Amino acid sequence: MTPPLLVVDDLKTHFFTRRGITRAVDGVSFTLRAGETLALVGESGSGKSVTCLSLVRLVPEPAGRIVGGRVLLDGEDLLGKSPAEMRRVRGKQIAMVLQDPMTSLNPALTIGTQIGEVVRLHQGLRGASLRARALEALRRLRIAAAETRLGQFQHQLSGGMRQRVSSAIAMSCAPRLLIADEPTTSLDVTIQAQYLDLLKEVQQATGVAIILVTHDFGIVAANADRVAVMYAGRIVEIGSTLDVFNAPAHPYTRALLRCLPDIDARGGRLVEIGGQPPDLTRLPPGCPFAPRCSERQPRCETEYPAAVSIDDGHVANCWVAVAAGARPR
């Protein structure tokens, strides 16, 4: 088996504020292979976005700092690189697509200038070959009348078109890893379906690995090969999408899947998850989900759960799963 493209090992990113230390990411580990899509799901504040920012070393400093762990891309540790070396990684080997294309595109520059900037910096192209590469990037994302679009500004495009343009910029230097942080949240349902299909097509053509951040389990089910569920700065369950949906091992995952209204069934009351997500500056010593967990055991409140293998590649951190007979990892 080929070695993984990306290895994240015990990554910790903390924010140092007057209120105390916020453990936004507190020991996150996962791997990702070329051509694979991993979905990161969780509620706001669970650490999905900070994990992504840490991978490209864009955590807002000085409050935020990566305080531990390793991030290996093709075996090279990104956390040890100098800022100049990181600039050569960003955009070229790792690219990002953000939630709102309205704010991620520059309103004062034409689409052509914005694609050209990336290609010029990373590939050193100029003139006609630069233009040709920009056109190719737009056409790959199915943008009609690409020549005209090069001279246009973001306000002349629709929402779906803007997100395709920012994806075209991201894919223009053929990155190995694409981080898509809630790419469809600002899009309409029918446009969302179009965009996700297109992203899959581009992945099949280029073999790019994708980290897809989302809180929508429908998107996970339709697009991800594997899924990692985050809660309070940690991954509480990770596994293939089918395994996690068929046999969710962590009570949090189970509760999340049960509390969603299903479009295909009209039921009685929805199952609720009581309580609120925890305060990250004052995390309990045990499992952070314990106060909201219906299957809580005494041990959960004192000790952070060990990782247990549920199945091949399906891992959860939960004492309830341990008690149910899952073998420790």
Added chain:
Amino acid sequence: MLQGVGLKKYFPATRGLAVGRPRGWIKAVDGVSVQVAEGETLGIVGESGSGKTTLAKLFLLLERPTAGSLRFDGKAIEAFGRDDLAAYRRAVQAVFQDPYSSLNPRMRVEHIVAEPLPRDNGLSRAGVRDRVGEVLQLVGLRRDSAALYPHEFSGGQRQRIAIARALVTYPKFIVLDEPVSALDVSIRAQILNLLKGLQERLGLAYVMISHDLAAARYLATRLAVMYAGQLVETGECDAVYARPLHPYTQALLSAALPLHPSARRQRIVLTGEVPNPMNPPAGCRFHPRCPHAMPQCRTAEPVFKEVERGRFTACHLY
């Protein structure tokens, strides 16, 4: 109870300063007739720009219709006197999408919740405090939350405060504009259950505006689908989800992603974009994106009619 007949709302499109003749009219709502009966939930779904929020604003009297009329308990709103208007405003309340921007951060919860009560409500100070405490308990908050400020609450609790504010005047009818889309997934179920429970206990009618088709299905008894300022289909919620009639409804429902990786649904992928509301296409507004478009769709606007018992749609296929 509430009935809109041929409602239209056009906004002038101007360049720069709003002087002189507008360049054109943005047809946000263009001829919508809809009614809401006592105790029912009408779900209004559609994409952004389809006019659902403008329609809600018309119900709330935040916008006056350009044409058409609104009737409440059989009486036209235009004929309302001062007392009728005050009564209408007590009977019709709203809950908005984002509980971070819909609550004034500088007001205590007791004042936020008491605000819809009219000045001459006939209640003493203690009476107002009592009523506020009562509705706070109804939405699952403690009575003593009244003394706190909004920032002391989480998103889900803030939405409960917004719901308490809507309930304080004993309304009959609440407009819910995307009530759960700004909330975390684990909190949505709490709020949806709360809304359903309140409806059963208090006999409220809801108009729920949503782009989340699953959430709309959970609450709605009847569904109205909007496209480019017009209704394309209405009917009993279960019937519409089970067998959508209009090609747009079919595409919209098929684009919603099922909640299981092995559930594959036949997806109707729409090409093109939502039309420009200033200059909608002639004939049926959906025809440039419709997989079943026929020659007549380009020229003749389809009539919104009952094609089966209780099922209305505007499409030349029927």
